[in-house]
Amino acid sequence: MTLEEDARQFLDDEIKGYLKAVEVELQKHIKSDTKLEEIVSYLLNADGKRLRPALLIIAYKAVGGEEIEEVVPISAAIELIHTATLIHDDINDDNDFRRGQETTNRKYGTLNAIVGGDFLFVQAFRVGGTYPWDVIRMIADACRELAEGEVIQNSNRYNTGETYEIYQEIIRMKTASLITGSLKVGCYLGGGSEEAIQAMADYGYGIGMIFQITDDILDVEGDVEKTGKPLGSDIREGQLTILAIRALETLPDEERDELAGILSRVEHSEEEVGRALDLIKSTDAVEYAYEQTHHYADVCRQALEHLPESDYRDRLELGIGVIMTRNY
């Protein structure tokens, strides 16, 4: 089966139909008589992948959930939270672009971007409030980890001494937490067992790691047309990627020091960014990163064994490959 076929089967017409309902729900919650609606629509409606709603819904169905209307609102709420964190994230980053357009703060200013994110958080929790406490707790836990991950990441900016262990911890908290939260909520609402919920947590962790590592790879050798942001963004932001960590470990001393020098700097010329990318590509960092995605793919597959067999479990398995090989 080709990858395109995998992707089509992961998000087939059934799942796409559910995601359409999520889309309708999303639009309901960003209505405002003020400019807020325009501010938050700008990123929310800019071709997001809706990965978290999709995973939530598939996890729900995978354990036998049948009332799809039960999970549409909470799927939308999680996408609202995800969008809020992206808007807030972009404020401090040096990136001008996300999803092929200016960032929200570049377009509408910092205050509007901050308040826009806050508005999305509020609307998400309004929806979340209609769910049982366990669901609220799972989402709040994920949001809390996300915030903690951001702060740890921020204190490690420009830190070329960052280890793979710190990197893993940051990504677990920052990228994986809301994915994991989505899967757990879907599984819980679908009536999944404790074992199934734990399996979803493990699968989500793996997916989150794969998602971030492929993001790291795309920043070094992605197709700018497709990713919607220039190469080397992580270098400009001072974020150590798994590729940079590997390159720093394996480069000869002189080149290692040169790379560390560029990565630890707050301001970069385009030439320096280009040089850093070349140094990284001169090592086995890209290959190593791909290997790591395979490792986490195994983590995901092992987790799935704890779920009952079903078409939906198959979709989750296909999803691993789709995320591993995404090009945007």
Next chain:
Amino acid sequence: MTLEEDARQFLDDEIKGYLKAVEVELQKHIKSDTKLEEIVSYLLNADGKRLRPALLIIAYKAVGGEEIEEVVPISAAIELIHTATLIHDDINDDNDFRRGQETTNRKYGTLNAIVGGDFLFVQAFRVGGTYPWDVIRMIADACRELAEGEVIQNSNRYNTGETYEIYQEIIRMKTASLITGSLKVGCYLGGGSEEAIQAMADYGYGIGMIFQITDDILDVEGDVEKTGKPLGSDIREGQLTILAIRALETLPDEERDELAGILSRVEHSEEEVGRALDLIKSTDAVEYAYEQTHHYADVCRQALEHLPESDYRDRLELGIGVIMTRNY
């Protein structure tokens, strides 16, 4: 009775005892193994007035609420939200100080301040999620109005054509909404009638307006030692106060144009800020602002007539005067 006695009776030992329980609750929700705890404690524990928790609890008691433990967590949640909005608010403002210390973003940087606020929102909604949907809705509505008020205010920065009507609308949304929300939640949980809840909404609106107008007055003639921020902060931020609006309406043409010139500028010298303050003080703007607080005091008193007589209703009445004459 002197004002000090009023204040002591508004927040007497009984209410202070309840607020101590709120304080314990607040500290529980900001625990983190990361720097987040330090970041959010910094403002949360910097001598806040805890006005919203106090009003929530008094409203609860005023309609016969008896289980104080029932409202301690939600009082804390609202204070967490209030603190989050202050932290986010300070990011875009040109102020260096709040409550006599550097703002959170000056001390910890923009990203940490954004994430710190987000963390407080999340923790607040975690607590909110243990309450009935009606309570969540009231708080979410208040937060939504707050965000909308911010955006409207932001689009009116440096706009010397802002009218008193727009000012009222901004303050209703930005300052009054969470005060109103606190009172409504307290009243609702205490078993108050629809009429009582509406009375609390009206009273809260009046209190919010008085609170903001006294803030506006303090920015022109407050005691800097007590307010903890320099005079003229609103001018530096480009926020039109009720005093500025009044001065623009009543100054002779030449001086009006001079004031409008300064207020519409994004950057100000200290000399310009001083000149703007002098121009405002040369009119009846301060007196006019005080008159407006008396108008809103009447709004508050009329609203209170719809509550049953009690010591707690008396406290709410005393609170009007305390807020009207606050000096910080």
